Amino acid sequence: MLPQIKKKLKINLERILKDAHLICLITDLVIRMRKIPGHATAETIKNYLENIIxxxxxxxxxxxGVVCDQISSLRS
Structure with missing residues (x-):
């Protein structure tokens, strides 16, 4: 049942994304329910987001645009 719900949610989200004129992403250090190992550099976050997108x-x-929290250790 969970795989069916996940598939339906993905289809609905894709429809919303296709219908949107503009999209802004908001993220925190936990991306896709996975903690980023090591330092959360701008490059690491970019790679994780691209993988999910x-x-x-x-x-x-x-x-x-992409908005991230104000973590002081974030660096490019």
Whole structure:
């Protein structure tokens, strides 16, 4: 039953993303329910976000911004 619910949620989210004019992502240090190992650099967060985004079918050029918490150790 859970796989069916997950599939339905993904389909609904993809529909919302396809219909959106612009998309802004908001994240914290826990991404996709996985803690980022080591230091949360800008590059590490970017790689995690790209991996997650690529699981969904929508126009990625609609992403206009990404907001992250104000962690003091975040560096590029």
């Amino acid at each position: 690529n699981h969904f079918e929508f126009d990625k050029t609609k992403i206009t």
